[in-house]
Each structure stands twice: as C-alpha cells, then as structure tokens.
Amino acid sequence: MALGLFLFSCNSYLDRKSQDSFDASNYWTSENNVRLYAQGCYVNRCSMTGANATSEAYFYGYGTTYAYPKFFMWVPWADEFVNSSSWTTVTTTTQSYLNFDFAMVRRHNIMYEEVDKMSMLSDEARNHWKGVALFFRGLEYTRMASQFGDFPIFTTTQSVNSDSLYKDRDPLYKVALQVVSDFRYAADNVRLNDGACQVNRYVVYAYMTRDLLYLGTLLKYQNKDSNGAAQACFDGCKWAAEQLMQSGKYAVTDDYRAVFTSEDLTSNKDVIFFRAYATGKATHCVVSYSNDYEEQDPSASQKFINMYLDADGLPIKQSPVYNYASDNGVRIYSEQVKNRDPRLLATFRDTAVIRGCTSTPGTATGISAWKFLPYAANSTDAKYTSQNNITAAPLIRYSEVLLNYAEACYETGTFTQAIADATINKLRDRNIKCNNKGNNLTKVPHMVLEGTNVTANGVIINDPDRDTDVPPILWEIRRERAVELSMEGQRRNDLQRWGKFSYLKTAQVDDAHPSELAYGAIFDYRDLSSSVKASVRKSNPKLYSFNADSSLVAVYNLYNVKYRRDWKDDDVTYTRQYFQAVPLNTIKFYKDKGHTLTQNPGWDN
Numbered sequence: 362m363a364l365g366l367f368l369f370s371c372n373s374y375l376d377r378k379s380q381d382s383f384d385a386s387n388y389w390t391s392e393n394n395v396r397l398y399a400q401g402c403y404v405n406r407c408s409m410t411g412a413n414a415t416s417e418a419y420f421y422g423y424g425t426t427y428a429y430p431k432f433f434m435w436v437p438w439a440d441e442f443v444n445s446s447s448w449t450t451v452t453t454t455t456q457s458y459l460n461f462d463f464a465m466v467r468r469h470n471i472m473y474e475e476v477d478k479m480s481m482l483s484d485e486a487r488n489h490w491k492g493v494a495l496f497f498r499g500l501e502y503t504r505m506a507s508q509f510g511d512f513p514i515f516t517t518t519q520s521v522n523s524d525s526l527y528k529d530r531d532p533l534y535k536v537a538l539q540v541v542s543d544f545r546y547a548a549d550n551v552r553l554n555d556g557a558c559q560v561n562r563y564v565v566y567a568y569m570t571r572d573l574l575y576l577g578t579l580l581k582y583q584n585k586d587s588n589g590a591a592q593a594c595f596d597g598c599k600w601a602a603e604q605l606m607q608s609g610k611y612a613v614t615d616d617y618r619a620v621f622t623s624e625d626l627t628s629n630k631d632v633i634f635f636r637a638y639a640t641g642k643a644t645h646c647v648v649s650y651s652n653d654y655e656e657q658d659p660s661a662s663q664k665f666i667n668m669y670l671d672a673d674g675l676p677i678k679q680s681p682v683y684n685y686a687s688d689n690g691v692r693i694y695s696e697q698v699k700n701r702d703p704r705l706l707a708t709f710r711d712t713a714v715i716r717g718c719t720s721t722p723g724t725a726t727g728i729s730a731w732k733f734l735p736y737a738a739n740s741t742d743a744k745y746t747s748q749n750n751i752t753a754a755p756l757i758r759y760s761e762v763l764l765n766y767a768e769a770c771y772e773t774g775t776f777t778q779a780i781a782d783a784t785i786n787k788l789r790d791r792n793i794k795c796n797n798k799g800n801n802l803t804k805v806p807h808m809v810l811e812g813t814n815v816t817a818n819g820v821i822i823n824d825p826d827r828d829t830d831v832p833p834i835l836w837e838i839r840r841e842r843a844v845e846l847s848m849e850g851q852r853r854n855d856l857q858r859w860g861k862f863s864y865l866k867t868a869q870v871d872d873a874h875p876s877e878l879a880y881g882a883i884f885d886y887r888d889l890s891s892s893v894k895a896s897v898r899k900s901n902p903k904l905y906s907f908n909a910d911s912s913l914v915a916v917y918n919l920y921n922v923k924y925r926r927d928w929k930d931d932d933v934t935y936t937r938q939y940f941q942a943v944p945l946n947t948i949k950f951y952k953d954k955g956h957t958l959t960q961n962p963g964w965d966n
Contacts, residue, residue, distance in 0.1 A: 385475075389479055391481070392490075395476055398472060402418050402469075403419065403420045419500050422645075422756060423636070423638070423752070426644065426646065432733070432754070438865065439853040440662075440878075441662075441848060441852050442660055442665065443659050443660065443661075443662045443725055443879075448935065448938050465497075467515070467519075468497075469498040469501065472490070489555070492548075492551040493547065495546050496551060496565050496568070499543035502540050506576060507854060508940065508941045509961065510939075511532050511536070527958075528956075533580060534588060534590035535590075537593070538590050541597050548562060551564075558637060563605060567605065567634065567757045567761075569601035570761075573597040573601070577769065577772065578591075578772065582860035583860055595769045595772050598766070599766060599770060605633070606762075606763075610630070611633060612630040612759065613763070613787045613791060614629060614631045618731075620632060620755050620758060621755060622735040623752060624752055626755060632755045633756075634756045635756055638754070639751055644748055645750045645752075646747065646750055647750055647752070648733060648735065648738060648745050651731050652746065654745075656722035656725075657714075657722075657725065658724065660724035660727075660729065661709065661728040662918070663726075663877040663880055663883075664876070664878045665843075668840060670701065670702045670805050671700065672700040672701060673817060673818060674820075675817050675822060676824040677690065679822065691913055693913070703803070703805070704845065706793075707732065707795075710728075710729045710731050711796075713881075714728075714882075715727045716901050717896035717901065718893060723900065725916070726882060731796070733848075736797045763788065764838075767781070767785055767838055768839075782807070785838070789805045791804070813832065815837045822837060860939070863928045863930065866927060866928035868926060872920065875905055878919060879918060879920075882915060882916070885914070886906070887910055903917045936962075937964055940961045943960050
C-alpha cells in the first residue's frame with residue numbers, strides 16, 4: 362500500500378505542468394504576454410519549431426553588430442551602384458519553403474486566434490491585438506509575394522497532419538486582396554498610440570502605403586491583375602496616405618541627412634517608425650562604412666549620379682546650365698555635383714574618394730555616400746567606428762508616404778497639380794546645406810504639370826534618358842523616388858514591381874567606350890605624385906582615361922565579365938528573375954504526399 366501511494370504521488374508530481382515555463386494552455390492569460398509574443402516580430406529572428414523554421418523580423422533597421430542591414434551598400438542588387446551580382450542561373454533545391462515561409466504566417470494566425478479567445482481582455486484590447494496580428498500577416502504575405510508571386514493563403518492555423526496544409530499556391534491577385542483585407546482591419550482597430558517604439562495606427566497606415574503600392578504595381582506591370590485587385594491596392598494606398606497627410610502629425614523636415622544620422626528620432630516629424638540603438642544593448646556598423654573606417658564596396662555609378670536634376674529643374678542632358686553636350690558629361694566629379702538637386706550633396710560627398718589616394722579606405726567607384734554619417738562623426742570616437750554605432754534607423758518616413766501617394770494617384774488617373782504640390786513639391790521645398798555648413802543649397806524648382814508633360818520654370822522636360830515605355834509624368838515621379846530614397850534598400854523592389862529589371866543590364870559595356878554604368882567619379886590622375894599613382898593603380902584593378910594626358914580618369918568597374926549582367930525581354934532565362942524558383946525539394950515533398958505545388962514560369966528545367 363505504501364509503495365502504491367509513493368508511486369502514485371511520483372506520477373502526479375512528474376505529470377504536473379512546469380511552474381516556470383509556458384505552453385499554449387497557460388500563455389494566453391494576460392495582455393503583457395500578448396505584447397511579449399508580438400515583440401518577436403520586431404527585430405529578432407522569429408522561430409516556430411524545427412532548425413530551419415526562422416524568418417527575418419519586420420523592423421530590422423540597420424541590423425546589429427556586423428549583421429549587415431538592407432540599407433546602404435548591403436541592399437539587393439540594383440542600378441543605384443556597381444556590384445558583381447549576376448543573374449541566378451539554376452533552380453534552388455534546398456531552401457525549406459515550408460518551414461521558412463509558412464512559419465511566420467502560422468505565427469500570426471496563432472496570435473489572432475488565441476487573442477480572440479482571451480475573455481479577460483477588453484473588446485478594445487482584443488481588437489487591437491488582433492489588428493496587430495493581421496498587420497504582421499499582411500507584411501508577411503507582401504514579403505512572400507515579392508519572392509514567389511503566387512503563394513498559398515492560410516487565414517487559420519492548420520493541423521500538421523491535415524491535407525489542407527498542402528494546397529497549391531493561390532494567384533497573386535488573391536494574395537493582394539488578402540493583404541488589403543488584413544491591413545484594413547488593422548487600420549480600423551490598432552491603437553493610435555500604444556507606447557514608444559510599438560506598432561500603432563499611424564505605423565499601419567504608413568506600411569499600407571508602401572506594401573499596397575508595391576502589390577498594385579506588381580499586379581499591373583507583371584500582368585497578373587484580376588477582379589480589380591490592383592485598383593483595390595492603389596485605393597488602399599491612397600486612403601492610408603490621406604489619413605497620415607490629414608493627421609497633422611508628420612511633415613517633411615529641412616535636414617534630410619539628420620533623418621539617417623541621429624541617435625534619437627522621436628521628435629523628427631519625417632519619421633513615422635524607427636529602430637533605436639544604444640551602447641551595450643544593440644549597436645550596428647552603418648556609420649563605419651561612411652567614416653573612413655571601412656571601405657564602401659559597392660558604391661554609386663556615374664549613371665545614378667546623372668539621375669539627379671540640375672538646379673534649374675532639368676535633367677543634366679537637357680539643362681543649358683549644366684551644358685552636358687560641351688564635354689558629354691566627362692568632367693571632374695567635384696564639378697559635376699555643383700548646383701544640382703540638393704539631395705545629391707546630402708547623400709554623397711562633394712569630392713571623390715579614390716582608393717589609394719589617401720591612407721583611409723576609398724570606394725569601389727570613388728563616389729562616397731555620407732547619407733548615414735553624423736555631422737560630428739570622427740574616426741576616433743568608438744561609437745562611430747567598427748560595430749559600435751548607435752544612430753537610429755528610420756524604418757518608414759513621411760517623405761516616402763508622399764511619394765507612394767503621388768505614384769498611386771498617377772496609377773489611378775488622379776495625379777493633378779494639387780497632388781504634386783502636396784507631395785513632390787513638399788520634398789523640393791527643403792532647406793538643405795552641404796554637410797550642414799554654409800548657405801542653403803539652391804532648391805530644385807517645383808514640378809509643374811502641363812498636359813501630359815512636366816515643366817520646370819516653364820520649360821517642358823524632355824529627358825534624353827527617359828525610357829520611352831514610361832510616360833513623361835510617371836518618369837519624373839519615379840526619378841523623384843529614386844533620389845529621395847537613394848541607398849535605402851528599395852530600388853530593387855521598385856524595378857521588380859515596374860517590370861524594369863532591364864535597367865540592371867550592364868553587358869552592353871564596350872571596353873573602348875565604357876557607359877555610365879561602368880565607371881564612377883572622374884578625377885585628375887595626371888597631377889598625382891608618382892607614389893600616389895602607384896598606390897591608385899595597385900588599389901584599383903583598372904582605370905579608364907578619357908583623354909591622352911590623363912587629366913580625366915575614372916575607376917572602370919565593369920571591365921571584368923563577372924560584373925556584367927545581360928537582359929533580354931523575350932528570354933525566360935532573364936524574365937524568370939522577377940520571382941524566385943519554388944525549391945525542388947518542396948515540390949517533391951508535396952508530390953510524395955500526393956499533392957501538387959506549381960513551379961514559377963521558367964524555373965521548371
């Protein structure tokens with residue numbers, strides 16, 4: 362009898378739930394626990410179960426330590442800078458499509474369902490957290506749409522043994538409509554203020570403008586629209602932007618560079634949401650790559666510098682002031698950047714930084730970005746070097762919202778002079794100094810519409826570099842976006858959604874006559890000392906001289922075949938790059954379970 366009682370008590374004790382850990386039965390008991398669950402989606406890598414069931418969180422910012430962010434030089438390849446990325450030529454076989462991509466959707470569905478059952482919450486709190494869950498789900502489905510296009514939609518949690526888990530991909534337009542629905546619920550229910558650095562309704566509005574513009578144009582230009590999904594996205598983008606514009610909480614600020622170089626963005630009216638950093642808690646390395654501490658590689662090309670308008674509001678190849686025809690643009694870099702759109706000198710240094718010319722690191726093209734460099738930064742203070750940087754990362758800002766609104770209005774046929782004045786011309790009204798010193802730089806004139814054209818000071822803009830497939834007004838809206846968001850990690854997604862990966866083509870470069878894509882800052886090699894010349898030659902694989910006396914020389918980046926990327930609009934080897942391949946191991950996994958998972962076009966060989 363005693364032995365029986367002893368064994369019974371042991372069993373009871375061993376079966377007792379842990380008193381210092383959580384599971385599904387005792388976790389969803391307080392709002393604090395819900396908030397803690399939500400924090401896993403902010404800056405850390407989220408995980409469900411399994412070694413590969415992780416995904417990057419949504420507010421990564423500048424990353425941490427030397428984990429490079431998607432800002433600045435570490436963004437996916439684009440035409441903002443020279444790099445060596447080439448098109449993928451094989452279908453991936455090993456990515457864990459199920460774990461990696463479904464884990465976050467499942468996480469958000471769990472949150473929505475569990476919060477809905479929490480009787481101790483007020484209706485207001487319950488609706489807020491359900492809104493946060495759907496906001497995150499909308500972000501995740503947008504991310505998956507950017508990678509794969511079509512993607513399976515799950516709005517409820519699925520049993521791991523259920524056949525419903527193995528559904529084929531839903532068409533992109535349905536994914537987009539689901540995102541619209543999720544965001545609208547969040548916009549109606551998330552709190553206006555839920556504390557510092559927490560998702561609130563204004564953050565929801567801001568990301569709505571970004572993601573819905575992305576999905577709307579992706580549908581339109583990738584010819585995937587159906588049932589008015591693109592229009593629904595554009596309308597949602599415009600509605601959300603109008604809520605922010607009418608709120609009076611945000612404004613375009615004069616100091617453009619301060620948005621990217623301040624340690625605290627709480628009071629900056631251009632910043633809607635940011636990631637904070639602090640010594641001993643979370644630090645990053647972005648400043649180090651602008652502070653003569655690390656080398657900038659890759660860096661901007663001559664082509665991207667040429668996108669900035671002259672101070673008269675005209676493209677440099679049209680501007681009589683710039684007088685491009687006088688030398689075909691081949692002039693010393695410091696002369697090129699004078700009297701241009703002020704954002705040029707708020708983003709890039711006013712002098713070339715050539716490898717080998719100084720003891721400090723140079724850049725791949727000699728064009729050096731200082732957009733992320735604090736004005737007071739130096740190379741001796743620890744917080745400006747290595748992985749010790751503590752400047753705050755602007756995640757989404759009001760200036761971008763205005764650009765999103767302008768573009769969505771154009772796409773819906775509602776872009777007017779009043780819209781231009783409320784958006785693009787607000788950006789041009791900034792008072793910007795070069796490196797925060799001296800007088801304000803000359804402002805670019807307002808965008809003025811005249812029929813289907815844009816004018817500057819009464820002159821119709823006729824950019825020789827304009828893609829003839831893009832109407833003149835839209836071309837200038839897209840130019841404004843390129844220079845405003847320069848080096849912020851959005852250009853690649855913009856080219857994808859517009860169906861313009863052709864802009865990434867570099868293979869047409871002729872060694873004897875390099876294009877603007879092939880070189881960077883032009884400098885006077887002739888007047889360098891012999892020792893510096895030797896250092897420059899050693900540090901730069903190839904230099905290109907535009908004239909016999911070497912008074913105009915540039916680093917030539919695309920001399921090597923590995924830097925060259927071709928593009929053919931009628932060749933699936935290239936057009937398939939708009940969306941990733943569905944990994945072959947996942948397709949096989951579905952097939953082994955008796956189900957079909959469809960591959961993206963062009964990746965089935």
